[in-house]
Amino acid sequence: MKVLxxxxxxWPNADGGALFERRLALGLIGRGNEVVVWAPATGxxxxxxxxxxxxxxxxxxxxFLANRKYKVSFWPFWHARKLLLEVKPxxxxxxxxxxxxxxxxxxxxxxxxxxxxxxxxxAENATMNLKWLNGGxxxxxxxxxxxxxxxxxxxxxxxxxxxxxxxPTALEIIVSxx
Numbered sequence: 662m663k664v665l666x667x668x669x670x671x672w673p674n675a676d677g678g679a680l681f682e683r684r685l686a687l688g689l690i691g692r693g694n695e696v697v698v699w700a701p702a703t704g705x706x707x708x709x710x711x712x713x714x715x716x717x718x719x720x721x722x723x724x725f726l727a728n729r730k731y732k733v734s735f736w737p738f739w740h741a742r743k744l745l746l747e748v749k750p751x752x753x754x755x756x757x758x759x760x761x762x763x764x765x766x767x768x769x770x771x772x773x774x775x776x777x778x779x780x781x782x783x784a785e786n787a788t789m790n791l792k793w794l795n796g797g798x799x800x801x802x803x804x805x806x807x808x809x810x811x812x813x814x815x816x817x818x819x820x821x822x823x824x825x826x827x828x829p830t831a832l833e834i835i836v837s838x839x
Contacts, residue, residue, distance in 0.1 A: 763817055
């Protein structure tokens with residue numbers, strides 16, 4: 662089976678989701694599957710990268726100002742379509758519900774490619790990095806940012822054919838939010 666794994670935070674990032682996704686890619690390959698990864702680049706230029714037995718398509722990106730160790734791709738929509746036509750995956754596995762994830766879900770659904778989503782993200786974990794929103798007069802904005810982020814996450818998860826979570830608690834949280 663050919664799997665296109667899509668992540669906004671991928672190795673060499675050292676967060677739990679990024680490390681899990683790399684182990685997943687290597688594990689799937691070890692079981693005889695083919696894996697291609699789509700993740701942000703380290704700068705404003707797209708490129709291909711080899712990580713042992715698989716290719717990472719790095720999408721041009723900029724530094725995420727709220728947390729400088731992350732990159733964000735603002736322009737992936739048409740590249741998502743091109744990538745699906747090039748890779749021809751049997752399934753798309755989305756790990757983050759941001760612009761890469763939204764774009765690939767949009768096109769995969771139109772092309773009849775099954776979508777599996779794993780949610781590693783809790784909105785509050787991102788918004789807590791927005792120091793100016795935490796507490797005081799920023800509290801209403803903090804709450805609004807979380808509400809908007811959760812709406813987008815749930816919207817994308819509901820577009821997937823299958824949804825998984827890393828823990829039962831994470832499942833309870835996303836189910837309770839819709």
